[in-house]
Amino acid sequence: MTKLKFFCILLILLSLISCDDKAAKATTAAQNFPQFDSFQAPSEVDQLKARLVDNPRDFETLSALGDKYFESNRYLEAIQTYDKALVINPKCADCLNDRGLAMFYMGNAKSALESFDKAIAIEPGYAHVWLSKGFVLVSESRYQEAIPVLHKVNEVDATGNLVAEADRFIAMAV
Numbered sequence: 822m823t824k825l826k827f828f829c830i831l832l833i834l835l836s837l838i839s840c841d842d843k844a845a846k847a848t849t850a851a852q853n854f855p856q857f858d859s860f861q862a863p864s865e866v867d868q869l870k871a872r873l874v875d876n877p878r879d880f881e882t883l884s885a886l887g888d889k890y891f892e893s894n895r896y897l898e899a900i901q902t903y904d905k906a907l908v909i910n911p912k913c914a915d916c917l918n919d920r921g922l923a924m925f926y927m928g929n930a931k932s933a934l935e936s937f938d939k940a941i942a943i944e945p946g947y948a949h950v951w952l953s954k955g956f957v958l959v960s961e962s963r964y965q966e967a968i969p970v971l972h973k974v975n976e977v978d979a980t981g982n983l984v985a986e987a988d989r990f991i992a993m994a995v
Contacts (some may be wrong), residue, residue: 880906887902896926
C-alpha cells in the first residue's frame with residue numbers, strides 16, 4: 822500500500838470518527854475522496870422517504886419530497902406526492918401550483934390550469950401561481966388569456982421578484 826493511499830484511508834477514518842452525523846460523514850468522505858464511492862450519503866429523496874415511514878401523513882415532508890421529485894424532473898412521482906400532501910392540506914396553494922407545473926410538463930395543460938385555478942381560489946395573492954398560469958397559457962399560444970393573468974403578477978408580487986419574468990412572458994405574447 823502506498824503512503825498516499827494509507828494517508829487517504831487514515832483521513833477518512835479520522836473524519837468518520839470525528840463527525841456525529843452519519844450523512845455528514847459520508848458526504849464529507851465522498852467529497853474529499855471521490856474514488857471511494859462506497860461512502861455516498863443517502864439522497865435527499867431517500868432521507869425524506871425514510872421520514873415518511875415513521876409518519877406517512879407528515880405534510881411538510883410530503884411537500885418537500887414532491888419538490889425534490891419535481892426538481893429531478895420526476896414529474897409523475899411529484900404529482901403523486903403532491904396529491905398525498907393535498908389530501909392532508911387541500912388548501913396548500915404552493916402544492917397546487919407545483920402540481921400544476923408538473924402536470925404541464927407531463928403534457929396535460931388542461932389539468933395544470935385546473936390546478937392553478939384551485940390555487941388562485943385559495944390564495945389569490947400568491948404571485949407564483951399567476952406566473953405559472955401565464956407561462957402555461959403563453960406556452961399553449963393562448964396569448965389573449967395570458968396577458969391579463971401575467972399583469973396580475975405585477976399587482977400581487979409584493980417583492981417584485983417575479984415581475985421581470987412576467988414581463989418577459991408578456992413580451993412573448995404580444
